[in-house]
Amino acid sequence: MSSQPMSGAEIILTALKDQGVDVVFGYPGGVTLPIYDEIYKQNALRHILPRHEQGAMHAAEGYARSTGRPGVVLVTSGPGATNTVTGLTDAMMDSIPLVCLCGQVPTALIGNDAFQEADTTGITRHCTKHNYLVKDVGDLARVLHEAFYVATHGRPGPVVVDLPKDVITGFGAYMAPGKVHMKRYSPRTKGDKAGIEEALKILSKARKPLFYAGGGVINAGPEATQRLTELVRETGAPCTLTLMGLGAYPATDRQYVGMCGMHGTYEANMAMHDCDVMVNIGARFDDRVTGRLDAFAPNSRKIHVDIDPSSINKNVMVDVAIVGDAGLVLEDMLAIWKSRQYKLSDKALKDWWKQIDGWRSKRCLDYEQGDDGIKPQHAIQRVYELTRDRDVYVTTDVGQHQMWAAQYMLFDRPNRWMTSGGLGTMGYGLPAAMGAQIAHPDKLVVCVTSEMSFQMNLQELATIREHNLPVKILLCNNAFMGMVRQWQELFYENRYSQSFMERQPDFVSVAEAFGMTGLRADAPSEVDDAIRRMIETDGPVLLDMHVVKEENVFPMIPAGAAHNEMILGPADEEEADLAGGNGMVLA
């Protein structure tokens, strides 16, 4: 116990420092003023002021996802707290560790409809892993340390701590992190040995094995991704990754078959459909991956490794479930695979790869870049190709450009890819890039966005400018809400209801108004030069890339279809008669 009582605000800052926090994304307000006064008096903790609390949330997500450390947010009561809800839900869906501190009206006023009062713990109960309302300054240090523990242990997620003003101004004892006993929450991390043995026995007899890995491997840390790579190579089996898992296995490796799911590669989805043993590590059989459930990998035995027991048998019934941390389970799997001298049948593996290479030969991601307009795929692919020699961190917004970025940008390392997967939050990309750039000041951070997603949080340009963060923004401008338009074309007979915006702002002027460089490209011949200028110009740059308006993302598994009913491209699309299909809803 500390000998000197501290104020709540001092306890908060001390706890953050003891938790190793170096950056807080926050927005002040009435009840958090005492905390801001403490922030003013010190230099150890960096405070970044976004221009909207939602920006703080996604910045913290970008920070967390690119470092593996929890992101920290500090907001005021009422609207400050309610503006965090989308970010909290996003972090909940994508398992991102966040600690969000919210000011609250004094305890005596709670429930009185006080100025800037909101029932923060009530509102955020469903979109946090856990939340706390601290009513006694004596509990404050313990709760803060517990919040960090809960956010980062087991399946990571967002934790809210609601801090009434009298708790912030009251005096109490500080308690160091080591003294907190978290006996009530102790998720299992080590996988059950018998389960691992059984899983490997099944895998060793596979004739068409497939590894299917997700964000859980990335959350388990870089060692986990190395072990995954080692195990996949040791077995010789193909590996696919989910949208959240990109970077968990090197994308340029021969055994990588591309992303799986709705806009995954033909070879990945056909391999998923045809495999006889599927090893899912840290993915959750999301509906965007499985397609129609009763036709999902119908002839396979399934092994599922997940740190969250509630992910097991939630969507897909599996044959062997192993609850544990992906890194620890993979370590055991590798050791046992080697010690038992397991080996997949050479003959079977050869046949399986021959089949996969057949699917690969369809070259499902090919497109033709003519002389007319810039294909968005081309613009995104060129950003990847022109920055290949650098360690690039990429964030995206949500929609077509997000899928193209996932398809055409290849990641060989984890924590380089930040996207809103589960919730699909437009407006995520720009603030996430801001958070990633703050965490990695010397790295190249690229935000791939579109004119509509960008406008959802463009106020963060001010923050980016203020801190001179050299974020490079590739804005794929097609004047459409592209993915909505694509679905309207495919499933609503081209009735483009509310998805076309005839008048777009001049984004070059927007960039300049915020004091940064704005560039524009309209013709295919300008693409490379514009991208080079974007990368080479110091400071933040926005490149307004005017792309072909009505391009579609392919391949595509229509919602409610099976993997082997994939549409490869425009030629396929006409045969498929999608508009007459059933269950074609965006949700």
Add this chain to the structure above:
Amino acid sequence: MHSTNYRAHAVEFHTMSILVDNEAGVLARVIGLFSGRGYNIESLTVAEIDAEEKLSKITIVTSGTRQVLDQIKAQLDRLVPVRSVSDLTENGDSVERELALVKVAGSGDKRVEALRIADIFRARAVDSTQDSFVFEIVGKTSKVDAFIRLMQPLGLVDVSRTGVAAIARGAEAMPCN
């Protein structure tokens, strides 16, 4: 590949015992989980059972397929203030009891008949006026249901039920992590 076993699709009723830290919002958390994920609550009881350790026990009767019931247990288990979850129906023998207060108003033959049936059911009259009784009945849900049904034509005017409280048979305590 997967079981076309009819059991997998049949809806079952299970009683779950949930040991939780008795802290603000814990009941809302548990109930919110059920409403947010579309699970059913047939009955729910909650009370503190250990003041020193600040532990409460929630008993929930819920229904669903085996897959849903497993999900409910896993989802409850990952809530931070939940110390342990036990599916009493799954784990073997348990004792389940419910208490109801049943108000019957009337006179003459009906009043006599109500009293006679109460006697058969071992229900106690805990309040009495010249033209009404409040009976207290304890038993399994089916017994309480039956008693209330029989009271219907005899002047039933009001019912209060506690919901099911349940406990595993035998010497073992419920585990507490």
